[in-house]
Amino acid sequence: MIPSYDDLTPGIPDVVDAETVKRLEIFFYRQLPSPPRGLIDPTAPAEPRQPPAPPLDLGSSPQLYACVACQRPTTDRQPQTADRQPETANRQPQTADRGPQTLLAIARDFSPRIMRVGEGEVLLDVGGLGRLIGDPPAIARELRRAIADAEADAAVAIAPTQTMARLLAAEGHDYPIERFAEIPVARLQPLETLPAAMNHRDRARPYLTLEKWGIATLGDLAALPAADLSSRLGRRGVALQRLARGLDPRPFVPDAETPRYIGRLELEWPIEQLEPLSFVLARLLEPLAIALERADRGAAAIHLALRLTDRTSHARVLQLPAAMRDPRVLRTLLLLDLEARPPSPLCGFGGTEAAVAAIDVVEIELDPAPARITQFSLLQRALPSPETLSTLTARLSALVGESRVGSATLLDSHAPDAFDLRRYAPEADAAAPVGATGAKGASGAMGAGATGAAPAGATGATGAMGATGAMGATGAMGATGAMGATGATGAAGALVLRRQRVPPAIRVSVEHGRPVHLASSRRGMPSGAVIKAAGPWRSSGGWWTTQTELPPKGGSHTSSEHAWNRDEWDVALKNGVVCRIYQDRTTERWFLEGMYD
């Protein structure tokens, strides 16, 4: 009794349909040479050589697979491919990174059933493309054209089985299927599924044995009697022969497409107010959140599309600071965003005017991202969660304005009050060891203190010198002097200024070159006799810009872009208030910069 493959390799299922197996048997029987004489039975006479095999009719094949494989520089290919090697090697760095992704995109364009089988190697089920594109050569041409358009370098092969397609594609561009039997046996190595722990010697052992036997090509291996091969090389030998005969070791399992999380609702009655819309949003978001949870995903961004009754549409994209899937949080963020940016100015969102464009279609799409893993510390208090911070920031932005909530970042500038507001994200900073930041601040302040501590007298001299010195030098030295005044005593005693963001104009009486009295017309502003004064600290900069000094009004401060040229004074008033004032040297007007507190 001749054992079958099922008996010899029970672990490998027979995944190729019977008709394809029969066709392949005919193909190999007509094509393959006889087994080497004397290997199996030295006394047996050699069989006469079979006539040349007819071409394999791919068009009538019930199964058809295409393999698209990135081309890599090879050293052991046939001579004709070696000629192209320098060109391929030159192209490799450009396409190496984007190649696999490009191939995936191309494959998805051609077939919904694709399977990634290796790095830069994609299998497509092209069995149903005959009516759309044409016969297999036409499909291959279209694939090659798409690859060329994408400026990628990949070989395309179409065959009735996955294994054949992969082996043909590995042989390079336009390798004919009729020469399948001439492919070296060593090409099977990447297709084998072996235990990860198997060492290199064991992996190479059957190939060395086959080489000793004189089995060099797939045709040679396919022609060997399976039972005898099994008795000598075991199951692995039979598995190799199956591969050599083009049989698939495992079924084609299409990659699951990246699922899209979309919810859409067409409303019977258009919505004009936020409150009813919140129920619609909840109805859409809750199933999406459940789907995300099942897939262990969170939403990285929310795409909201509203279609209005006037046939216009309103689209918003909310980028979330972290992957989240709490439907209440997502709904709140959407509502707050809609409150700040209503779909239509006249729409009734939060207003009393009649609605002219209500909403009749709501669509939400969530961009999935890997779910967040949070590790709390036993030694450190937990920071607010990203969900909490997102909601809080959105609420605060709706209350006071988007540009007035965040964390301050000092700008690298000598300009007064140079800072920027950024999104508040304490978690991004949480990795820093506690205490290091304090030390950093201390060292920074110490540096500033050292500058100013040097010498108050010298700083005064700077001010005097600045009056006659060059503009650039005045700016630089004056700025240093001002910083020294601020950080005179280092971190422990650094001054805290209550800054007037829009410095109010004040009236200052000057005697003997120093202020002696302050007066202001505004209520609550400090005024009175000056009992102590220190200065002037000359500060100037930004003179290379064309704009004159403009007090910043809200939002991010970019005062470094404006020119300033001033003499600053620290003055103590009779009523105990210590404030910083300055005289603009361009207009000679006095302003109150802030009060020390």
Add this chain to the structure above:
Amino acid sequence: MRAALESLLRAKKLDVTLTATPGALAPPPDRLAPTGSPELDAALGGGLRRGHLSEITGVPSSGRSTLAVDAIAAATDRGEAAALVDTCDTFDPASAADRGVTLSRLLWVRESGDAPRALKAFSLILQAGGFGLVLLDLADVSPVALRRFPWTTWMRIARIVEGSDTAALLVGGERIARSAGGVTIALEPTPGAWQGTTHRARVFTGVVPAPRVVTRA
């Protein structure tokens, strides 16, 4: 007997209305938020009490902002998140950074003088939770505007922060409000520290706060 009762109430988280008396049980260290000023912390028994509303009061240039910034610096240095509702937009980030504040851990809400809106922002932050210290700077708000707030407002704020890990702090010119377990830190007017004799050689080296714990509950 009183100690046993207080311990029982704390265990049930019903201790918010307890008033402190000499010899009473001090709150555990993890329920205190040090202010960054060793002398003041010693006077407060370790720091501001979490879950309570406290206040810093004083005239301009008495060191109110210095104490507040030091408390923020201490909180951010401990790795906590802090928030400042700046009612009149007078916070100076450069000064705060010089005092050791980690600005990236400070949520700064800049209001342009609207005290009710600032109060709403303050209450939103307290409701969100997760912050170690939340400040509401009302120092430049006129007393008249502050008195317009109904007294229930502050009760509501105290109720929000009650039992949480957040120390809520008000900064004002005069006493505003505090919860039963909160403290009032009053700052006396002090002359600033100066170095040098003539105005060209003189340097103002800073305000020296003179805090006094007026009431400690």
